[in-house]
């Protein structure tokens with residue numbers, strides 16, 4: 001099925017709060033991620049012009065195509081947030097119906113919307129009506145294992161006019177435990193009238209191609225396995241030198257965007273990049289102590305020259 005947005009590749013970067021900011025999205029696109037998404041942004045925060053929310057809206061041309069993801073439970077606020085986001089020129093607005101965090105779900109937002117399909121339909125319809133760009137939704141299979149209403153949810157979203165649906169093959173009560181159910185994703189593809197993006201547990205480039213083929217999805221989305229491993233989008237294995245170059249590039253983007261605080265924010269990425277390095281934990285501790293980007297680059301140079 002034709003995807004509503006021209007994609008560079010059918011392997012997309014999943015939204016991940018605290019990780020998929022502009023610097024990481026640029027790195028993922030560099031390695032060929034077909035499309036990227038912002039982390040979930042509060043529709044209330046957008047409408048009220050909350051500074052923290054607006055800061056998450058830094059987008060550079062190198063990231064496109066990009067979807068901006070919003071969450072909320074009020075059709076009017078979701079609609080207004082979507083309209084305001086148009087000034088950032090996103091390629092689509094994605095409605096979060098999958099976030100499992102209690103503070104989001106307990107107020108009926110994120111995956112909480114799966115419990116009220118009628119409200120979900122009203123929200124999606126309101127957003128679709130208010131913008132002229134594609135609107136998508138990202139769902140889980142259901143709120144609990146016993147209430148897997150994904151077909152009903154997909155029907156409601158389609159009827160509301162969404163352009164594509166991403167399915168994370170777990171229920172909300174699973175959080176990230178167990179295994180994503182790709183048979184159910186394939187069953188959704190069979191019935192859906194809009195393109196489906198499959199998501200959950202993709203571990204490598206080959207795994208992505210395999211899941212694309214066996215599920216019949218129009219695209220697949222990778223989250224956790226892309227952390228510290230943007231090469232997953234190109235199917236290549238980096239040499240130490242290449243890793244060094246990309247870690248430095250990532251640091252540079254972080255420093256440009258956040259100033260010295262970018263070095264602190266980068267800590268959670270460096271943990272992933274260093275996985276598999278001999279002496280990773282000692283190295284991590286050394287890097288974490290550094291206050292300047294030059295000190296960090298110095299450590300990386302010594303390490304990589306030793307290994308090269």
Ligand SMILES: Cc1cc2nc3c(=O)[nH]c(=O)nc-3n(C[C@H](O)[C@H](O)[C@H](O)COP(=O)(O)O)c2cc1C
Pocket residue numbers: 014015016017018019038039040069096098099138168199200201202221222223224225
């Ligand atoms: C740290 C973290 C943050 C996440 N934040 C979001 C988010 O903001 N919006 C969203 O729709 N999903 C979010 N997710 C879920 C991922 O997009 C994805 O659905 C999930 O991780 C399963 O894919 P994976 O097995 O490839 O990681 C997050 C996941 C993680 C691990």
